[in-house]
Amino acid sequence: MIAVPSPVLEMYEDLLKRHGPQGWWPLLELHHQMKGTNPTKTGSVQGYHPGDFSYPHDLHQKFEICLGAILTQNTAWPNVEKALLNLKALDVIDPHKILEMSEEILKGAIRSAGYFNQKARKIKVFSEFFVSLKGRNPTREQLLGLWGIGPETADSILLYAYKQPLFVVDAYTRRIFSEKGLFAKDAAYDEIKAVFEAALPKDWKLYQEYHALLVEQGKNMRILSPKAK
DNA sequence: AACCAGGACGTGA
């Protein structure tokens, strides 16, 4: 097999070399060997587990990832983490408990993540769906049919909570690669997603790491040169 | 002190 130069693969190697393994998705509680903060990572507080692809360990952590995916919509992660810690303190990171609690209290708990009116509703809707799954895996179509779950959130949930090999496209991905001419800057989500999935082996660990690296790179670009876009 | 974050929905054309 002759190695064909691919900007997609080259970028992955470059980012991995530059930033190292990212250890997404961050979780509130890891097993004790990994536990601790990672102050070197942009915007992170805790919960990353670089090199450890064993998570999520149970249904509880699956649900936590889904909540995080909704809460982080157009929102910086530290704000999301505060919201998740509030939910944990209330002991409601559980779809049944979310459904039981008042929407007003839920709004108060997730306030730091912004858009709390919309996100409280989204979390209620998703919790009902999660219960209906009874432990089974959701399909992308099912997720997209829920109010509040768009393409990126659906793919994030499927990739990080359910380990499905679906590439997640976010604003950073769009920006970094459209500048390199891989696709138009206004290309549709599914079009960009297809470019990556065609260029990469269908490997959910690779997809997890790649998306995390693109976000890390995007954050660094913003901090190091705010105007450089 | 604007500007923007690990987006999605509702609306009008």
Add this chain to the structure above:
DNA sequence: TCACGTCATGGT
């Protein structure tokens, strides 16, 4: 379809 306004807190 598609561009545009709206949603909201917290960092720089």
